[in-house]
Amino acid sequence: xxxxxxxxxxxxxxxxxxxxxxxxxxxxxxxxxxxxxxxxxxxxxxxxxxxxxxxxxxxxxxxxxxxxxxxxxxxxxxxxxxxxxxxxxxxxxxxxxxxxxxxxxxxxxxxxxxxxxxxxxxxxxxxxxxxxxxxxxxxxxxxxxxxxxxxxxxxxxxxxxxxxxxxxxxxxxxxxxxxxxxxxxxxxxxxxxxxxxxxxxxxxxxxxxxxxxxxxxxxxxxxxxxxxxxx
Ligand code: SAM
Numbered sequence: 001x002x003x004x005x006x007x008x009x010x011x012x013x014x015x016x017x018x019x020x021x022x023x024x025x026x027x028x029x030x031x032x033x034x035x036x037x038x039x040x041x042x043x044x045x046x047x048x049x050x051x052x053x054x055x056x057x058x059x060x061x062x063x064x065x066x067x068x069x070x071x072x073x074x075x076x077x078x079x080x081x082x083x084x085x086x087x088x089x090x091x092x093x094x095x096x097x098x099x100x101x102x103x104x105x106x107x108x109x110x111x112x113x114x115x116x117x118x119x120x121x122x123x124x125x126x127x128x129x130x131x132x133x134x135x136x137x138x139x140x141x142x143x144x145x146x147x148x149x150x151x152x153x154x155x156x157x158x159x160x161x162x163x164x165x166x167x168x169x170x171x172x173x174x175x176x177x178x179x180x181x182x183x184x185x186x187x188x189x190x191x192x193x194x195x196x197x198x199x200x201x202x203x204x205x206x207x208x209x210x211x212x213x214x215x216x217x218x219x220x221x222x223x224x225x226x227x228x229x230x231x
Pocket of ligand 1: 086087088089110111112113114115116117130131132133134135136137138139140141143
């Protein structure tokens with residue numbers, strides 16, 4: 001699967017892929033990461049990519065020309081590229097989107113900077129527009145990385161043990177049960193002995209009860225959804 005980061009700040013993004021699971025996925029050619037800098041498409045003699053906002057107001061806006069030309073070029077190279085804009089003015093990105101988007105062959109994430117992107121670019125090129133939460137970041141790079149990471153975990157072969165995907169939080173309305181490792185007694189803090197007795201049906205019941213407790217505490221609306229679905 002191909003990802004293209006359309007960004008003025010490639011360096012911010014690059015470091016994320018230098019270690020761990022996604023680095024291995026790149027080495028195995030399961031995912032490929034590319035970069036496209038709109039500044040390289042600017043026809044301004046100083047390579048400017050921003051301008052003051054039409055109608056006034058504070059801050060600069062990314063002007064249409066460099067992004068129009070960069071994205072046209074990208075589409076010419078791959079007509080199947082799925083272009084995603086990151087902006088707080090959008091639907092929230094959720095796990096179901098991550099799973100759905102993991103089936104695409106090529107996703108381009110377009111990162112805004114300053115006060116955002118001239119709306120005409122979004123109107124012309126967006127296949128989808130996402131926000132990663134109700135807060136304002138300085139740029140779309142972190143948001144693009146969040147999406148790329150969540151999508152990549154769902155691409156076949158990226159995770160060593162794909163079973164772990166089925167039991168994660170958001171696969172059902174319930175949040176995942178707490179995880180424990182070894183030893184059973186760590187400085188006087190014990191893992192429930194039920195986990196160690198090998199009775200899988202009892203372990204499942206215990207995990208379900210713990211999942212419900214966690215969900216009730218952190219996401220009560222999700223517990224309601226779970227109860228409605230299971231009746
Ligand atoms: N003026 C914009 C507003 O109030 O909606 C905020 C612009 S923000 C400072 C600059 C860029 O960061 C945006 O164009 C977008 O790409 C990115 N960004 C900021 N917050 C984001 C969020 N919650 N989700 C996705 N992208 C975000």
